[in-house]
Amino acid sequence: MPESKATIDDLLNIMTQLRDPDSGCPWDIEQDFSSIAPYTIEEAYEVVEAIEHNDMPHLKEELGDLLLQVVFHARMAEEAKHFDFSDVVHSICAKMTRRHPHVFGDEQHRNAREQTIAWEQQKAQERKAKDHTASVLDGVTPALPALTRAIKLQNRAARVGFDWPDTAQVLDKLNEEMAELSHELVEADKGNDRTTEIEEEFGDMMFVYANLARHLNLDPEKALRAANHKFERRFRQVEILALAENTSLENLSLDDMDQLWNAVKKSEKAGKNL
Numbered sequence: 001m002p003e004s005k006a007t008i009d010d011l012l013n014i015m016t017q018l019r020d021p022d023s024g025c026p027w028d029i030e031q032d033f034s035s036i037a038p039y040t041i042e043e044a045y046e047v048v049e050a051i052e053h054n055d056m057p058h059l060k061e062e063l064g065d066l067l068l069q070v071v072f073h074a075r076m077a078e079e080a081k082h083f084d085f086s087d088v089v090h091s092i093c094a095k096m097t098r099r100h101p102h103v104f105g106d107e108q109h110r111n112a113r114e115q116t117i118a119w120e121q122q123k124a125q126e127r128k129a130k131d132h133t134a135s136v137l138d139g140v141t142p143a144l145p146a147l148t149r150a151i152k153l154q155n156r157a158a159r160v161g162f163d164w165p166d167t168a169q170v171l172d173k174l175n176e177e178m179a180e181l182s183h184e185l186v187e188a189d190k191g192n193d194r195t196t197e198i199e200e201e202f203g204d205m206m207f208v209y210a211n212l213a214r215h216l217n218l219d220p221e222k223a224l225r226a227a228n229h230k231f232e233r234r235f236r237q238v239e240i241l242a243l244a245e246n247t248s249l250e251n252l253s254l255d256d257m258d259q260l261w262n263a264v265k266k267s268e269k270a271g272k273n274l
Contacts, residue, residue, distance in 0.1 A: 019076075036072055043068075043069050044066060071085060099118075120159070155214065234268070237267075
């Protein structure tokens with residue numbers, strides 16, 4: 001007979017046993033919200049990776065790992081008498097029902113774009129209800145990756161009209177920020193300590209890069225992950241070519257390595273054109 005399917009109650013019971021102060025796992029027992037938080041972030045990224053590789057078996061596993069993180073946090077909260085897992089479920093059910101009146105209420109049907117706008121409006125109303133002095137930017141958590149947070153901050157500002165109307169103006173601003181960074185680098189070359197100024201100008205430049213991605217309807221994190229993957233793939237091929245020549249990269253000049261890099265690029269492009 002096939003094994004019966006596990007339920008969320010099974011997972012909750014497993015976590016309860018793991019956290020049992022007398023018979024549980026020492027590692028699980030000594031964890032707290034702060035120590036577990038990095039794992040929660042890591043598991044979320046591994047879910048994204050499985051999706052980007054269209055790896056469904058891996059996605060199933062990673063979703064389980066992410067669910068475990070929710071159960072872990074909920075268990076610690078229950079032990080501290082803050083809330084339990086059922087409260088977490090109740091909270092999200094209430095929120096999803098409240099924010100989808102076109103499905104669960106009397107409001108007329110919305111398309112995807114209308115729902116996105118309405119969702120953000122509802123969130124803004126909820127923030128105002130909690131605090132009438134709330135900023136348009138409130139609720140964009142600082143824990144987000146910097147590029148992602150930049151996009152969200154810019155989207156919030158754009159809702160009240162604080163935005164460039166076209167991409168050309170974003171490019172102009174990017175050129176301006178690059179020129180300011182170049183100026184600080186020139187000052188540093190003169191022997192002046194411009195460390196703080198260089199970091200600030202570099203940050204400004206990256207912020208505009210994020211804005212450019214937003215205007216181009218691109219996810220900068222996804223684009224950079226793809227660029228990282230491409231670099232890694234090509235660099236590994238350069239290492240392989242060097243080994244084929246019975247040498248290592250440490251023994252090659254930058255020009256030699258650049259020639260190998262260009263050979264890899266040429267080979268990739270030829271493969272795409274087949």
